Amino acid sequence: MTPVVPTPATSPTSTADAVAAARAAAPSLARTPLPARADRMRAAADALDAHATEIVALADTETHLGPARLTGELARTTGQLRLFADAVEEGSFLDVTIDHADPGATPVPRPDVRRMMRPIGPVAVFAASNFPLAFSVAGGDTASALAAGCPVVVKAHEGHPRLSDLVGRVLADVLPSGAIGVLHGRAAGRELVTDPAVRAVGFTGSEAGGRALYDLAAARPDPIPFYGELGSVNPVVVTPSAVATRGAAVAAGYVASYTQGLGQFCTKPGLLFLPAGHGLEPALVDAVRAVAPGPLLGEWIRSGFDAAAAALAALPGVRSLVPPVPGSENTAAPALLSMPAARFLAEPAAAQECFGPASLIVEYAHPAELLAALNTVPGALTATVHTQPGHDDDLVRAVLDVTTERAGRIILNGWPTGVAVTWAMHHGGPWPATTAPLHTSVGVAAIRRFLRPVAYQDVPAELLPEALRDGNPLGLPRRVDGVLAV
Amino acid sequence: MTPVVPTPATSPTSTADAVAAARAAAPSLARTPLPARADRMRAAADALDAHATEIVALADTETHLGPARLTGELARTTGQLRLFADAVEEGSFLDVTIDHADPGATPVPRPDVRRMMRPIGPVAVFAASNFPLAFSVAGGDTASALAAGCPVVVKAHEGHPRLSDLVGRVLADVLPSGAIGVLHGRAAGRELVTDPAVRAVGFTGSEAGGRALYDLAAARPDPIPFYGELGSVNPVVVTPSAVATRGAAVAAGYVASYTQGLGQFCTKPGLLFLPAGHGLEPALVDAVRAVAPGPLLGEWIRSGFDAAAAALAALPGVRSLVPPVPGSENTAAPALLSMPAARFLAEPAAAQECFGPASLIVEYAHPAELLAALNTVPGALTATVHTQPGHDDDLVRAVLDVTTERAGRIILNGWPTGVAVTWAMHHGGPWPATTAPLHTSVGVAAIRRFLRPVAYQDVPAELLPEALRDGNPLGLPRRVDGVLAV
Structure with missing residues (x-):
């Protein structure tokens, strides 16, 4: 260095x-x-x-x-x-x-x-x-x-x-x-x-x-x-129709987004809501394993990330799909965690931002559980929905109603990383996003x-x-x- | 009652x-x-x-x-x-x-x-x-x-x-x-x-x-x-040309404005800056004496007013032109005080709002003293200038520069009481006005x-x-x- x-x-x-x-x-x-x-x-x-x-x-x-x-x-x-x-x-x-x-x-x-x-x-x-x-x-x-x-x-x-x-x-x-x-x-x-x-x-x-x-x-x-x-956790919701029609692309896009710049973006997707039984775990794990470790902004960021990722992985109900590994100097590797929405609802700490290349999948058993979980997510800069046009319409509308109250930018079938500097952009949101x-x-x-x-x-x-x-x-x-x- | x-x-x-x-x-x-x-x-x-x-x-x-x-x-x-x-x-x-x-x-x-x-x-x-x-x-x-x-x-x-x-x-x-x-x-x-x-x-x-x-x-x-x-003290500045050409009208307008509704307006002019030697004292005192005592909003307002007006009158350098008189029940009478700008500069308490029918005249010896005094006035909802068009132009511009930084609404040759509800109105200002x-x-x-x-x-x-x-x-x-x- x-x-x-x-x-x-x-x-x-x-x-x-x-x-x-x-x-x-x-x-x-x-x-x-x-x-x-x-x-x-x-x-x-x-x-x-x-x-x-x-x-x-x-x-x-x-x-x-x-x-x-x-x-x-x-x-x-x-x-x-x-x-x-x-x-x-x-x-x-x-x-x-x-x-x-x-x-x-x-x-x-x-x-x-x-x-x-x-x-x-x-x-x-x-x-x-x-x-x-x-x-x-x-x-x-x-x-x-x-x-x-x-x-x-x-x-x-x-x-x-x-x-x-x-x-x-x-x-x-x-x-x-x-x-x-x-x-x-x-x-x-x-x-x-x-x-x-x-x-x-x-x-x-x-x-x-x-x-x-x-x-x-x-x-x-x-x-x-x-x-x-x-700080912002930037929730991403994936509907059953999105999993069914383009699950692999969603998995790849998610991993690319949350590991981009080694997760050092305020708009990093920190929570991915997937329907239980999504079957994307192998693809997700493969994608994360394909991301090489790299240098974070500094050793102080790396040590903070290690501590936060380890604390997240240690929460009751959390499984490590790609376990966080303590880094050295400023180098960190990506991690991927998962937990059922029912457990997520009982663990407010699971909805806190972890700055760096880690993200948490939350598996929902049914729409009501998804909406309840979204209602506990703190104010965020962004909220994203992946769905197949013409499917899951009621679910999507309900998700948009909840997330519009809790986020500054709503993204459909895209990823929150990347913030266009234009007349219409809004980069803000309820506390603690801003x-x-x-x-x-x-x-x-x-x-x-x-x-x-x-x-x-x-x-x-x-x-x-x-x-x-x-x-x-x-x-x-x-x-x-x-x-x-x- | x-x-x-x-x-x-x-x-x-x-x-x-x-x-x-x-x-x-x-x-x-x-x-x-x-x-x-x-x-x-x-x-x-x-x-x-x-x-x-x-x-x-x-x-x-x-x-x-x-x-x-x-x-x-x-x-x-x-x-x-x-x-x-x-x-x-x-x-x-x-x-x-x-x-x-x-x-x-x-x-x-x-x-x-x-x-x-x-x-x-x-x-x-x-x-x-x-x-x-x-x-x-x-x-x-x-x-x-x-x-x-x-x-x-x-x-x-x-x-x-x-x-x-x-x-x-x-x-x-x-x-x-x-x-x-x-x-x-x-x-x-x-x-x-x-x-x-x-x-x-x-x-x-x-x-x-x-x-x-x-x-x-x-x-x-x-x-x-x-x-x-x-709260807001709403300073009013009167230039020498305004005193010379329509001093009596300014005196009458000021007393009418600060005693309107017995001074219970957020836009009540609490400070009037007059050039020393203005000669308006008799007219001001007569105008105040002509305002009958009346009921304030309640006894709690009256007792607060009595205390604040007495404290203002007791400040070093303050003269009572119409002394504050303690009221009874909810009834209060107007009061008028005066002090030289040189003393005002040394008494931050003189620039605090006194809710009710009292106001303080500040006499300035020269423009620099006026500007220095204005620079000590807390953030206000309004600032007002009375001047004769075509006269005192440099002074007026300097006053506008100072007051624009410290007030939400600038009024020329009018009075701050009365706030029009329109598209362009601004009723706000720097702390403590808002x-x-x-x-x-x-x-x-x-x-x-x-x-x-x-x-x-x-x-x-x-x-x-x-x-x-x-x-x-x-x-x-x-x-x-x-x-x-x-």
């Missing part, structure tokens, strides 16, 4: 300085015209692409995710910045709403009221271990905050500190002073969350770590929004997290933000007197 | 039953077609209007706000239900976003993804004392939740328990079973916030009460969104608080919600492949 040179933790003074720089930059960032804001984001994407070789090499050194995956992740990261730049120019995110005065309104006359979204202020971003680019210094939270017009201070993940500094330097070269900062160390992270000038937090990580920081944000004298993506079920951390709607509305009442045109003036000088989509116009 | 018959506190069993009824009603409410949902809200408005005589009389008995004000408040309440019904039918609140599959997308092909908003689930609403109709059982939070498709359980305010029951019965007669419940007592309120089936909370009340419930929501094993409107700076509790955007997004990936048309199907069968505003169309 490459020896890791420890990156020094950021001192309290340096943390305060970084936040002060962000705060000083905020008014100018907020005032920047939308086309210039969009151009800066495109310049940031271009600069990252220009440093691709260096970035991918350093990312691979620190995370062992491999050049192919990291090259794709960088493309996703820069594509995200460019998509969000397009959204900035399109302008819907400002949610411009204008109600002209109505002197004849009852019970009282109405003033002229105009509302738009404004940047919330300095944003703290906690980078993830498992996406060193797409959910890190230049990742989705940063892109969202910059699109909203907010400066960002990133608490780098300890798994890729030098990459974080490199990406931070690349961004700092093309962004205004104070728009991006990078800190190291847990203490610096806690200081960020409690700094009075920080107005919102984005976080991707574990449930324990996220909960601790969420509690810190909520305990402030002035609590601030905390957008945390914590701390903020109204919001997404992927896709254009992620920008909303860092905006707050301000209404202007009877403010004359010369004092109004341009976006709110009559005649629509910026050409924005707007709702005027209740009517939406584009 | 009318003797108050104590309303029994709701027992834990009854509270759990009310939440269970709400939870049972949730799926059917979520499935109700939008036109039927809108019709139910209009039926609720019609039923309230049909009971207007009885409602206004009981409200006046319990709150002493007077028939004129209460008749207007009922009209606002029913108008709100009807406006939100229109918004339900218009359908923008569903935020329908469709991205068709793109097999040629890079770095990976894109699936078909379609997102819409869905009801978050049972909502707990804590009613306010000072708006027994518009922020109570049938008020803005309830209208928002019903529009979103959520059932509501209201914790009635102890100031108007019988009115709350009456309004609850009127609503229950026209809404589906479980759609509305009314509980009494603080213990019932705490149980509501911690009930696992409750998915969000709306609250209007004091900073202390709101903070306690916010902390309870944040400490749940699964924290839920808490939308609290707590616990959720992204959201409003007044106006159509209030519906968003009770919606969560769900995305559907590669789900065939027959399993998709109608709102997301190709061909737009419901005729909704939608964004398709990045393009917004109405």
